[in-house]
Every structure is written in C-alpha cells, then in structure tokens.
Amino acid sequence: MNRRKLLTGGAALAVTGAVGVASWRHATGTRSAYDRYQDDLRANLAQDPSVTELIRYATLAPSGHNTQPWRITAQGSEIRITPDFLHRTPMVDPDDHHLYVSLGCLAETLAIAGTATGRPGKVETAGTGLRYIYSQSAAKPDALFQAIPKRQSTRAAFDGREIPATVLAELADAVETPDVQLSLLAERAHIDRLRDLVLAANDDQMADPDFLSELLTWLRFNPDQAMTRGDGLYAAASGMPILPTRLGRIAFDMAFTGPAERTRYARLIDSTPCIAILTGKSADPASWIAVGRACQRLALTATTLGLRTSFINQPVEVARFRPDLADIAGTPGRRPDLVMRLGYGPEMPFSPRRPTGRVITK
Incomplete structure (x- = not known):
C-alpha cells in the first residue's frame, strides 16, 4: 500500500x-498493451456474473505492496479466503498485520459485489481466514459497487x-x-x-x-x-x-x-x-x-x-x-x-x- x-x-x-x-x-512492453490488460481486469460485471467473475472483482481490493496475499476457494454457496503466506513481506510486516488487513479489504469488496449482483451473504471468520456464505436474491447495485473498479x-x-x-x-x-x-x-x-x-x-x-x-x-x-x-x-x-x-x-x-x-x-x-x-x-x-x-x-x-x-x-x-x-x-x-x-x-x-x-x- x-x-x-x-x-x-x-x-x-x-x-x-x-x-x-x-x-x-x-x-518493457507498451502502455497501450497495459491499458488493454487493465480494461479486461476492471471490466464491469455482467448482470448475473459467474462466481469466478465475482472473485475477479473482489481481487481489485488493495493489499500491502500489492502482494495480493490471498487464496480463494469456491464451493456451493461458500467462498473461502485464506492467507497466502508465500506473499508475505516479513521486513515491512513481520507480524502479518498488513496481510490480514488485506484479507479484510478483499472480503468487504466481495460482500459489496455479492450483494450488488444477487448473491448477498455474510462474512465470517474460519480458521486462519474467512468465508463468505451467500444466498440468491435480487441484485442491489449501489454506489460502492460502482466504485470498485475505479478505486x-x-x-x-x-x-x-x-x-x-x-x-x-x-x-x-x-x-x-x-x-x-x-x-x-x-x-x-x-x-x-x-x-x-x-x-x-x-x-x-x-x-x-x-x-x-x-x-x-x-x-x-x-x-x-x-x-x-x-x-x-x-x-x-x-x-x-x-x-x-x-x-x-x-x-x-x-x-x-x-x-x-x-x-x-x-x-x-x-x-x-x-x-x-x-x-x-x-x-x-x-x-x-x-x-x-x-x-x-x-x-x-x-x-x-x-x-x-x-x-x-x-x-x-x-x-x-x-x-x-x-x-x-x-x-x-x-x-x-x-x-x-x-x-x-x-x-x-x-x-x-x-x-x-x-x-x-x-
């Protein structure tokens, strides 16, 4: 960060x-190629996105040094978020403080995007990580959801x-x-x-x-x-x-x-x-x-x-x-x-x- x-x-x-x-x-590559890459990363979600697409949006969350220290598993109506300790930064973050803050940023983004696209749910702690348990409902997009790819x-x-x-x-x-x-x-x-x-x-x-x-x-x-x-x-x-x-x-x-x-x-x-x-x-x-x-x-x-x-x-x-x-x-x-x-x-x-x-x- x-x-x-x-x-x-x-x-x-x-x-x-x-x-x-x-x-x-x-x-070095070119800025235009990088712009196209970013357009794909930050493309708006479809009206009824797949779980994979929902996770793509969630990973637009910030993380320390942009290490993205998370692993994600999706099964049924549950998405699990666990630490990826291969992406630790022990010199700047020896107690993994920033790592866990980053997991929280991801979980909040997932919850906002899930509610906006018809998968509202609850974030709970699960072992060393988190899980998002969701149900099916009407989509409720809001301003925070619209801000995810712009932040x-x-x-x-x-x-x-x-x-x-x-x-x-x-x-x-x-x-x-x-x-x-x-x-x-x-x-x-x-x-x-x-x-x-x-x-x-x-x-x-x-x-x-x-x-x-x-x-x-x-x-x-x-x-x-x-x-x-x-x-x-x-x-x-x-x-x-x-x-x-x-x-x-x-x-x-x-x-x-x-x-x-x-x-x-x-x-x-x-x-x-x-x-x-x-x-x-x-x-x-x-x-x-x-x-x-x-x-x-x-x-x-x-x-x-x-x-x-x-x-x-x-x-x-x-x-x-x-x-x-x-x-x-x-x-x-x-x-x-x-x-x-x-x-x-x-x-x-x-x-x-x-x-x-x-x-x-x-």
Missing part, C-alpha cells in the same frame, strides 16, 4: 536514446483543495462498525505533526537494507513485468518512468535515497487536505481483518465522492512511532492500524492483478 521514487525523466530519456526505441519497447491508491500529489465539511461527514459515516475507530485529521497543524512522524519513520526504513531489498523484489518497472507478474508496485502508477527491468534495478540503487524520499513524502503530505487513521479494538488478526473491511468501505466511499486515497503507513510499520501516532489519532495506549491520505488528484495508471486462475484453488 506504498511507495517510491526511481529515476528522473531526463535520465530515462537519455537511456532510451542509447538503447533504441524498438529495443526499449521489446524490453486506486494514488501515489501522486493532490491539488490541495480543501474537502468540504459535508464530504468529511460522509467519510466519517462510512466506518460504521464499533470495532474500528476512524480519526480524520483536517486541520493543518495536525497534518503537519503527522507529516513529521511519517518522515521520521520513513528515514528509519530508508536506513534499513533489508527493508530496501524486500521492497525491490516487489517493484515492477515496466508494463511487461507488471502484466507477467500480476502483482507488485508498478512504477508508472507512481508517476515514475518505464524502464527495462535490469535498468530499473540499477536506477533503484542509484536514485532511491533517503533525502529524495523525505522530500517526496513531505510534498505528498503537504498537498493533502485530510488524513485518516484507522485503529482496531485490539492487536490480533480478527481485529486487523475488521480494519481492512472498514478501510475498503472508506476508500470506496471516498471514490464515490471524487476523492483519491493512498497509504502512508510508515509510523505503523516502524513500531517505535506507534505511540506518537496513537496520540495524534486520539487513541492513546492502542495500536493504530492504517494511515490514509485523502484528497483531490489525478487518475494514475492502475496496479496489476494476478488472473483468477492463479488465485482460485480447487
């Missing part, structure tokens, strides 16, 4: 000239416009569960305090070679790599230039520096009119799943209101900053779970997804 900066556009153009346009395209994590600066009080109230109403507390920061002094915390935590991460090594494994530097892998952080989705994979790795080592990232995150947060902090009632997988469900409802609600969202979870991920984050959120003594930027901004290229055939197990 993050990151990062690679190479300046001028440097990328210089390398393009040296390599040759045809060779470059062969090594994205926008890793770009917002335009700085303030969010009206009426819109903030709708965002607050989106998190209806007593299991999750939503704290909305809309005053600049509070946002500045949060910014300083994010920057300090980001400095810690940038000084950790294991964190950087793990991050690199999830970066996708070009359309071909993103489509082939179907996961990870697509460079163009962060406004970065497309590079052949080998050159992208070199550029990462050269240009991805602590000072550059500090400047970039300061700019992102300074352009942000509202920040949401979500805090569950306890620090365990069941609570993290509940936070994920609330997070997805908030993100989809924001999308219906014309807002963009993205995550700035550094002070969650670096444990020593959590108490200060809890104080900012007004939840002292508790562990905050997620930090989200909300604002008005551009649509960016969408992140990749693995095809349902690689997600559904028999």
Whole structure:
C-alpha cells in the first residue's frame, strides 16, 4: 500500500536514446498493451456474473505492496479466503498485520459485489481466514459497487483543495462498525505533526537494507513485468518512468535515497487536505481483518465522492512511532492500524492483478 521514487525523466530519456526505441519497447512492453490488460481486469460485471467473475472483482481490493496475499476457494454457496503466506513481506510486516488487513479489504469488496449482483451473504471468520456464505436474491447495485473498479491508491500529489465539511461527514459515516475507530485529521497543524512522524519513520526504513531489498523484489518497472507478474508496485502508477527491468534495478540503487524520499513524502503530505487513521479494538488478526473491511468501505466511499486515497503507513510499520501516532489519532495506549491520505488528484495508471486462475484453488 506504498511507495517510491526511481529515476528522473531526463535520465530515462537519455537511456532510451542509447538503447533504441524498438529495443526499449521489446524490453518493457507498451502502455497501450497495459491499458488493454487493465480494461479486461476492471471490466464491469455482467448482470448475473459467474462466481469466478465475482472473485475477479473482489481481487481489485488493495493489499500491502500489492502482494495480493490471498487464496480463494469456491464451493456451493461458500467462498473461502485464506492467507497466502508465500506473499508475505516479513521486513515491512513481520507480524502479518498488513496481510490480514488485506484479507479484510478483499472480503468487504466481495460482500459489496455479492450483494450488488444477487448473491448477498455474510462474512465470517474460519480458521486462519474467512468465508463468505451467500444466498440468491435480487441484485442491489449501489454506489460502492460502482466504485470498485475505479478505486486506486494514488501515489501522486493532490491539488490541495480543501474537502468540504459535508464530504468529511460522509467519510466519517462510512466506518460504521464499533470495532474500528476512524480519526480524520483536517486541520493543518495536525497534518503537519503527522507529516513529521511519517518522515521520521520513513528515514528509519530508508536506513534499513533489508527493508530496501524486500521492497525491490516487489517493484515492477515496466508494463511487461507488471502484466507477467500480476502483482507488485508498478512504477508508472507512481508517476515514475518505464524502464527495462535490469535498468530499473540499477536506477533503484542509484536514485532511491533517503533525502529524495523525505522530500517526496513531505510534498505528498503537504498537498493533502485530510488524513485518516484507522485503529482496531485490539492487536490480533480478527481485529486487523475488521480494519481492512472498514478501510475498503472508506476508500470506496471516498471514490464515490471524487476523492483519491493512498497509504502512508510508515509510523505503523516502524513500531517505535506507534505511540506518537496513537496520540495524534486520539487513541492513546492502542495500536493504530492504517494511515490514509485523502484528497483531490489525478487518475494514475492502475496496479496489476494476478488472473483468477492463479488465485482460485480447487
């Protein structure tokens, strides 16, 4: 649900000239091919979709580093969601917090899409995962359902416009569960305090070679790599230039520096009119799943209101900053779970997804 900066556009153009346009395209793929790939991934559901199509929609949910750490089994009127621990990120998420939040995001998306297309049901815990048990009923599409293929994590600066009080109230109403507390920061002094915390935590991460090594494994530097892998952080989705994979790795080592990232995150947060902090009632997988469900409802609600969202979870991920984050959120003594930027901004290229055939197990 993050990151990062690679190479300046001028440097990328210089390398393009040296390599040759045809060779470059062969090594990277094209934006037009990626656009067609995304059109298929995010195609609207038919009036009576198959379960496989319903699962495709559910997997448009966000996940940490876009790892998509889930396996899905469908049998009868039950869809089971279980963790895929092969997609763990132990450096940034050693206790699998983000993994379980991601399962919650997927489950909420599935429930919204199921109700909208005539398969309403209930999400329940089942072992280390979840199950969605549904029945057949009349379709009830709503605004959140329509927002599913449009939602994205926008890793770009917002335009700085303030969010009206009426819109903030709708965002607050989106998190209806007593299991999750939503704290909305809309005053600049509070946002500045949060910014300083994010920057300090980001400095810690940038000084950790294991964190950087793990991050690199999830970066996708070009359309071909993103489509082939179907996961990870697509460079163009962060406004970065497309590079052949080998050159992208070199550029990462050269240009991805602590000072550059500090400047970039300061700019992102300074352009942000509202920040949401979500805090569950306890620090365990069941609570993290509940936070994920609330997070997805908030993100989809924001999308219906014309807002963009993205995550700035550094002070969650670096444990020593959590108490200060809890104080900012007004939840002292508790562990905050997620930090989200909300604002008005551009649509960016969408992140990749693995095809349902690689997600559904028999």
